[in-house]
Amino acid sequence: MNPADFAFLAELMKSRSGLILTPDKSYLVESRLGPLARAEGLSSVDEFLGILRGRRDERLMRATSEAMLTNETFFFRDKTPFDLLKEDILPPLVKARAAGHRLRIWCAAASTGQEPYSIAMLLDQNPRLTGGLNYEIIATDLSEKCLERAKSGLYTQFEVQRGLPIQMLMGYFEKVGDSWRINEKMRNIVQFKRQNLLEEIRTLGRFDIVFCRNVLIYFDQPTKRGVLERIAMQIAEDGQLLLGAAETVIGLTDAFKPSPTRRGLYARNPEFRGRAAA
Amino acid sequence: MKSCLVVDDSRVVRKVARKILEDLKFECTEAADGAEALARCKERMPDAILLDWNMPIMTGIEFLKKLRLERNGEKPVVVFCTTENDMDHISEAIRSGANEYVMKPFDSEIIESKFQEAGLV
Ligand SMILES: C[S@@+](CC[C@H](N)C(=O)[O-])C[C@H]1O[C@@H](n2cnc3c(N)ncnc32)[C@H](O)[C@@H]1O
Numbered sequence: 001m002n003p004a005d006f007a008f009l010a011e012l013m014k015s016r017s018g019l020i021l022t023p024d025k026s027y028l029v030e031s032r033l034g035p036l037a038r039a040e041g042l043s044s045v046d047e048f049l050g051i052l053r054g055r056r057d058e059r060l061m062r063a064t065s066e067a068m069l070t071n072e073t074f075f076f077r078d079k080t081p082f083d084l085l086k087e088d089i090l091p092p093l094v095k096a097r098a099a100g101h102r103l104r105i106w107c108a109a110a111s112t113g114q115e116p117y118s119i120a121m122l123l124d125q126n127p128r129l130t131g132g133l134n135y136e137i138i139a140t141d142l143s144e145k146c147l148e149r150a151k152s153g154l155y156t157q158f159e160v161q162r163g164l165p166i167q168m169l170m171g172y173f174e175k176v177g178d179s180w181r182i183n184e185k186m187r188n189i190v191q192f193k194r195q196n197l198l199e200e201i202r203t204l205g206r207f208d209i210v211f212c213r214n215v216l217i218y219f220d221q222p223t224k225r226g227v228l229e230r231i232a233m234q235i236a237e238d239g240q241l242l243l244g245a246a247e248t249v250i251g252l253t254d255a256f257k258p259s260p261t262r263r264g265l266y267a268r269n270p271e272f273r274g275r276a277a278a
Numbered sequence: 279m280k281s282c283l284v285v286d287d288s289r290v291v292r293k294v295a296r297k298i299l300e301d302l303k304f305e306c307t308e309a310a311d312g313a314e315a316l317a318r319c320k321e322r323m324p325d326a327i328l329l330d331w332n333m334p335i336m337t338g339i340e341f342l343k344k345l346r347l348e349r350n351g352e353k354p355v356v357v358f359c360t361t362e363n364d365m366d367h368i369s370e371a372i373r374s375g376a377n378e379y380v381m382k383p384f385d386s387e388i389i390e391s392k393f394q395e396a397g398l399v
Contacts, residue, residue: 157363157381161388165395166372166379175365 001026005049009064016065017142018198018219018227032067036060066143070218073111075163076118081211081242084265086122086129089240093208094131096238103135106207108197108231109215110139113150113190114159117182119211120189121172138204140195151192153182197227201234208236214244225252232256233274241266280398281305281322285315285338286330286359291382295328295359298386302399312336316344323350326398328389329376331360331367339374346375355396359384 009029010021021029030045037048040060052060076082097103107116116139123130141147160169160180173180195201197215210231216224231241232255241256242264243249249256249266256266282304286292289310296306304326309315313336315327327345331338338358345351355377360367363381371379378396380388393399 158388161381161384162391166368166392169379170365170368170372175363 001029001046002049005046005053008053009049009068012061012065013068016061016198017069017196018223019068020218020220021068028068033064036063036067062144066145069143071111071143071146073114073214074159075114075168077115077163077213078245079163081213081264082118082122084242084262085119085209086126088259088262088265089209090129093238093240094129094133097133097208099132101133103130103133103209104205104207105135105137105209106204106211106234107137107139108195108210108212110141110146110150110192111143112146112155112159113139113153113192114155114163115139115211115213116150116190116192117153117186118163120186121168124186124189125168125171135189137190138193138207139190140193140204142194142196144194147192147194150190151187153187154179155182156180197230198223201230204234206236207234208239210235210239210241212241212243213247216247217244221252228253229255229272229275232268232272235268237268237270239268241268279303279305280325281307282326282328283307283309283315283318283324283354284328285309285312285333285341286328287311287333288330291330295384295389298389299328301386302390302393312338312341312344315341316348319345319348319351319354323353325353326355326357326393326396328357328359328380331358331362331371339370342371342374342376355398357392357396359389 006026013019013021033045033048037045040048042048052064105119110116116137119137123135156179160173172183172186212231216227228249243266245264250258255269255272257269259265259267282299284292284295284306287310292308299306307318309318311333329338342356357378357380358371358376359380359382361382368379378392380392390399
């Protein structure tokens, strides 16, 4: 690949999504942009990048930045975050909330919806966990394509067999043609919205619990810190944050404190007051 | 080491499944139909059974119902593994005592995920 094209693409990704594209990842460019190039009737990714760089067409730039993202996800991914939600996070939080409070949970990089729907099924299956409080799950992602799929609630046979116990498939899904669709009740509990984590997130409101898993890994240190601190400003003083298995706040910000006993769990630091906008 | 009985009338499927299960550290035996599987189980109950549905002589579901009436027949964790992929078949399997259900085609990731659900890995 032409180095100027690569530099252009890397800059596009960095500014639009925070993704750091290093030369060792250049193999990804071919596989991710190949389908886009073909859809545009072009014979190669090189040709596609040349045109992208020349025209800077907004539709193509957006499609490109979405296509470069990794959307890998599955139901109840890594298991422990969902156990933590059930055993460590919800019981004290629910106790601390007044009867009329509406619990708000945010999935900050929800991809095709498996993560928020896993939470929805878990809460629906264990009504005692929420102790009669109303709750809502807000699921956001940058990728329009992912959000569309997530909203449809349609999953392939392969996807419903990754991480999803058969009892849950029986209880919450119906078969539609060759696909499986999560039921309307779950689809109504989860609200999907487009949200770039690099941008202002204040309009999302305040949350009790935030899942932000397997997205910080793609960012550089200043971007990670920025995202974490923006999230901190939207979390209740006693709120909790869950990160992916390879992610941490340590060395990045004091907006959260790692749980001394539970890996992947971070408490909002009530002393953190935010940083003056730089 | 846990033991797993792989029941399928296709030798190719048995071979593929066996390879995946051996990678998950299961000691595997094979049977080509329900009757043969039942005979294996009477000799020695395995920890797990990966079970096809449609087979000659005795189907998977007939085998499962008989197995659960055997002495110690409640012990093995049974994971169906079949091309039947509608809710009616799934419900019947679970009602008849299956613990998990895999819809073919499968790969190592699905088998591992389902064996995890069933508490085997
Ligand atoms: C690997 S998936 C993680 C999905 C899920 N949280 C999980 O752990 O299984 C990462 C998601 O982050 C999204 N993403 C990447 N950069 C983003 C940004 N700047 N703002 C919002 N979402 C972003 C991608 O579109 C992708 O769907």
